[in-house]
Amino acid sequence: MIDKDYKVGLIHATMNSVQPILTVFKSYEPQVTVMNFMDESLIFELNKTATITLDMKRRLLNLIEKAVKSDVDGVLLTCSSFTPVVEEISHLFDVPILSADMSMLEKAVDIGTQIGIIATVEAAGPTTETLLKKISSERRKLISIKTVVIPEAFQALQNGRDTEHDELIYKEVKELSKDCDIILFAQFSMARAVETISNTGIPILTSPQISVKAIIDEITKRRIIS
Numbered sequence: 001m002i003d004k005d006y007k008v009g010l011i012h013a014t015m016n017s018v019q020p021i022l023t024v025f026k027s028y029e030p031q032v033t034v035m036n037f038m039d040e041s042l043i044f045e046l047n048k049t050a051t052i053t054l055d056m057k058r059r060l061l062n063l064i065e066k067a068v069k070s071d072v073d074g075v076l077l078t079c080s081s082f083t084p085v086v087e088e089i090s091h092l093f094d095v096p097i098l099s100a101d102m103s104m105l106e107k108a109v110d111i112g113t114q115i116g117i118i119a120t121v122e123a124a125g126p127t128t129e130t131l132l133k134k135i136s137s138e139r140r141k142l143i144s145i146k147t148v149v150i151p152e153a154f155q156a157l158q159n160g161r162d163t164e165h166d167e168l169i170y171k172e173v174k175e176l177s178k179d180c181d182i183i184l185f186a187q188f189s190m191a192r193a194v195e196t197i198s199n200t201g202i203p204i205l206t207s208p209q210i211s212v213k214a215i216i217d218e219i220t221k222r223r224i225i226s
Contacts, residue, residue: 073219118147
């Protein structure tokens with residue numbers, strides 16, 4: 001049995017993503033050392049541009065380089081809006097580089113056909129929808145998707161109005177649950193809202209727990225092979 005004395009680098013674009021992922025690591029993989037690398041300006045710029053610019057990609061690449069040079073065994077990007085960048089740059093490094101939400105999206109396609117997406121960052125909704133369509137196409141599975149973006153919930157969380165953030169998300173969950181058989185929260189920062197939601201009758205997937213398992217599994221697999 002491999003001793004999981006791993007070191008994982010976390011790449012953040014907002015402080016709101018930090019606590020959810022740290023809580024999951026502490027609960028499920030407490031022996032893993034976590035290192036945090038942050039550039040909050042990325043999410044503010046993305047909210048303005050609604051697109052990932054070359055400059056943003058370079059800044060993300062710089063953060064990942066810092067993590068790798070700190071001798072981490074793997075890197076996890078905690079902001080789902082930047083998931084498309086992972087495929088472009090992961091081949092540049094010898095350690096696994098995973099996105100925040102890919103494992104969650106694969107699970108959603110496996111178990112759902114009518115999928116609801118809730119995001120609080122403008123770019124995260126379309127990004128998540130595009131990735132879901134790509135996964136379902138690769139697996140030749142027909143799905144329908146309904147996406148809702150609540151930017152005012154992100155602003156509420158940024159300004160410390162946690163209850164308002166959760167209530168706005170809960171309102172959309174109730175609406176989507178009428179037509180969907182599964183709901184995804186597109187961002188780590190939204191995971192906290194699950195604690196206030198009950199009796200939806202359908203699964204609600206969030207990415208922190210799933211992505212922690214994914215990065216640890218990938219590191220373990222590579223260590224066994226080597």
